[in-house]
Amino acid sequence: MRLDQAYEYLLFSPKWYHLPFIVLMLPFSIIYGAFMWLRRAVSSPKDFGISIVSVGNLIVGGSGKTPFTISLASRLDDVTIISRGYGRKSKGLVEVSCKGKILASVEQSGDEPMLMALSLPKASVIVSEDRHQAIRMAKENGAKLIILDDGFNRVEIKKFEIILEPEKIKNVLPFPAGPFREFWFTKYYADMVVKEGRDFTRVVEIDEPQSKMLLVTAIANPQRLDKYLPKEVVQKVYLKDHDYFDEGEIRKVMDDCGADSILCTSKDRVKMEGFDLPISELKLKLNIEDDIIKKIQSYIQSSL
Template structure:
């Protein structure tokens, strides 16, 4: 289990560095230079393939959570009534390999272990969901087209430079002060790559509302997301906070121990965490992160879709 202290230090290293963190960053700078060079070479050599259907990518340049999953869900909800829409993602930390059809026309075809937590969140949380996981995104795109897709959303697809797509780039709420790539900074891709984004949403382009379903008197927040401090507005509602590594696979015993530790009346979890523990039989409170896109944002996507060809 990752402690809050560890997460605090990582957050400090990337977003609030002081003397020690800056020293570590500088010592790692030769590795960051190698990393950046590899990314640029990959980008320059890529020849984007244009598929027969429009593809929208929801991505970012930094490590950690910037709200890609809620935004992907919002875009699906906006367009799935007019277009047969598929969500394609890698399925990080799933037990399966290769291409797996997670959900087709709302029919669930595998379990969370095979799909990965994010893919299962889409499958369970979206009406008539179509979700495919695959390390090979091109293979998954072709499979989606064979299944009748006329719109595809790539979750975390910016780095797929060999695929022609509309690139949405999300910025973190606070930009890292050291605009360096890994491991010296928080950037997976150089900060200069923002210029390759087709649309960078501003604050008023994404409307967010947070609610808690089944709120109880003594909740413990248990979460395994990349940046748990994105949930800080809910901290005050809880008697305890337990943070795990991103995509952590929970065991029933460790959750039982957390409940006993705090004498909790429920575990407060995100939808991403819920899909992994929903069958354990615990009392759960669900943190619902609801997202909608502005008319301006929707117009940008509509123009891309309608003028695609």
Template sequence: MRKFIRFVKRLNLWQKIVSKLHKFANSYFYTPNLFENFLSIALIPLSLVYSLVIKLKKLSTKQISYEIPIINVGNLVLGGSGKTPLCIALYQEFSPKLKTFIILRGYKRASKGLFVVASDGEILQNVKISGDEAMVYAINGANVIVSEDRDLGIKKAINLGAKLVILDDAFSKFHINKFEILLRPPLKPASNFTIPSGVYRYPKSFYKYANFIPKSGDIISKSEILNHTKNMVLVTAIANPSRLNEHLKHCIGHEFFPDHHSFTKKELDDILKKYKATSLLVTEKDFVKIKEFDIPLSKLILKTSISQNFKSEISAYLRKFYATI
């Protein structure tokens, strides 16, 4: 029992360290102070080497094509840029015409290998197996596969009757011939260099490889709060939580955790007590991990749709495979 208590204490300490590192990264990449600016400049040589390696990998990779259209929704920076809601919007737009699967790695899931998370309206795995993002897709009615090996995932989807595949965050799979959608970051990075000097995980020049870069107005988003209560606390574990700042006016406080954080019931109960809150306001990505905790929750729903221009770009690509789309 004592060993277990010590382990829990070490775990809490580790979570605090991760949280501080997360805050430092946000500051370093987006709003650096004088020291962070100097650090970024000092690391430029490493970034140049990293960029060269990525460029050589891209140029030396031969592409393979599959028998069905494949769309990738990605970005060039670390962290979130709204890939999940856009994948849902694309699925909802085109799945009525073509049987569609969303395939993703399933980052931070407690499993390895390929799993069919949801198929034909049936959720087949729990959130620990699927990961939080895959479960968000599943509860929104999508066919979902998680697989570190995207090629295996695509082949499995085809075996299940897929006529269209949407890849979540697979820009790095240079060998797959796909329609590349690249999202720009919601916040402007302080540096245009790649990691470790800047936030770019691929050189900024790689935007030239995009088939489509959504502009203002191409992605239409509207948020809604379900079970709005008087004294809500915003609690979230997503990348770039500042994207939710507009909702702080509805809350009496906020607690931000590192992306994909695994919540415990105790830490959420402690937040409720700390603020004397009537509920915790959480995103869908957080909700799927804590819905069984029996605590008062308010859910932030982001409804996303795409412009006619966006639809036309995708439809033109799909007509290369299906003349009647």
């Protein structure tokens, strides 16, 4: 097991033998959590003169922000999504798409922004470390609404905060002793806390399933996929979150385990463009309750 995989187990599903490390890291977690809380408490958010909705979470790694953002943006008009673009091989501001027209490669955009760009033919996507610069570009391009991907920690920006409440997690400590980016109670700073089963539901389908499939994925905490995997998965290959894939290495593993196809998530699939391999895709769609959409639309109207 790789070191990063072992650490993910410690963060999300700690065992009794992880306790010494957690106790050792506890003072650092408290200091880090206190700093993040103080930073939030003294912030003075800047109003950019445009409706901004942030979709974020409190834990490191994935929690469904990307499919939630896609589902939300598909039901709103004149949307520009702004993301940092984790895992991309570029720097600075990159316009990934403009009203559905793809303007960058996945290496320039990162996997999640490219997935959003391909999934939203009426929206625009921008990646930038400097969110302020990206917001200004979105306004210049005529956006009426900005969705800030993973924006809860951007406390200097005035926005409507949506937090995705994670599934039950045993370890509720802040980093580095736990998976939380801030103290768990900072979720109450959000305008809306949404939860699966109450505010949205997941629909998971497999496109082009085969009798023997090799799971290949580069997402955080990949064990969360287990409950959606069919019995036809004969082996699993986990890479680090946002990693890129080597076609030759995947083919070798497929031959070794006798798999008929790769099984990957939609986020992984965008990085396999041009691969001469049979691919089965684990597609995830979120259905957001109408009441949630109405509350967001109400915010948009009130901020005009």
